[in-house]
Amino acid sequence: MLVASRRGRYSSGQETRLLLVETAERLFAMRGYHPVTLADVRAAAGQNNASVVRYYFGSKEGLLTAILDHRLPRISxxxxxxxxxxxxVGATFTARDALWCLVEPLADSVxxxxxxxxxxxxxLEAEIIGKTFIAADPGGTASGFEIDRVLHGVIADIPEDTRKQRVIMVYTSVLGTxxxxxxxxxELAPTELPALVDAWEGLLCAPTSEETRETRALAGR
Structure with a gap:
């Protein structure tokens, strides 16, 4: 009977923890990270204990890390x-292939x-995405780093500052869209995603115009 009681409390505790994680994910996603308080999360999750979020996660940052730990393993x-x-299959890993590997797991989550x-x-808006992923499990972000390497590699022939700018623009557009x-x-219809990948591929691989080359030359870059 005691064992069953302990199991019941453990199950209830896990359910509460998951409820808080998914509630916080939704609130942060809809309203932004900084405006949402732990009290907001507790209330939206229907929890009466004022310290319940700190009990499970320690802090707001700990709660955010828990969200990543909850989602990243499957996506990665x-x-x-x-x-x-x-x-x-020994295929050449093109920019489009890398973009599909970036986008499809995120679209699946949506x-x-x-x-x-x-x-x-x-x-990304709050400029804390890099700090957040540093705190996450490195194993969960390995495939993301591989995609980043490929995206930079396929446009290695353009200046480094332009290359970084384009990759950041792709990430920003993918997440925002x-x-x-x-x-x-x-609904994210099956016909829409290939068209979006078309746009992101065009953004990443757009040819450098003569105007841009002349402007850079005049600026000594």
Whole structure:
């Protein structure tokens, strides 16, 4: 009887923890990270204990890390699987392939009704996304670093500052676009994603204009 009671408390505790994680994910995604307080999370989760969030996570930063720990493993595993499929067939890993490996796991999360992508978009706005991922499990971000390496590599022939700018613009557009689907609940139709990848590929690989080359030359860059 005592063992069963302990198991029941453990199960209840895990359910409460998950409820808080998913509630915080939704609130951060909809309203932004900084405006949302731990009291907001507790109230939205229907919890009466004023210290319940600190009990499970210690702090707001700990709660944010818990959200990543909850979502990242599946998304990273999916991305890693897509990368391995390309490697297995010996195909050249193009910019479009890398973009699909970046985008498809995020789109899958949106289709599941999760707010993770919209959360990342808010963290990007708050300029704390890098700090957040540093605190996450390195194993969970390995496939993301591989995609980043490929995206930089396919445009290695353009100046470094322009290359970094384009990759950042792609990430910003991917998160911002998919976040809108997550926040509004709009359906992400199968025909839409290839067209979006077209746009992101064009953004990444756009040819450098003569005007840009002349401007850089005049600036000594």
């Amino acid at each position: 595993a999916y991305r890693g699987e897509l990368i391995r499929e390309w490697v297995a 289709r599941r009704g999760e707010y993770y992508v919209a959360l990342l978009d808010r963290l 998919l976040a809108q689907y997550a926040r509004t609940g709009a």
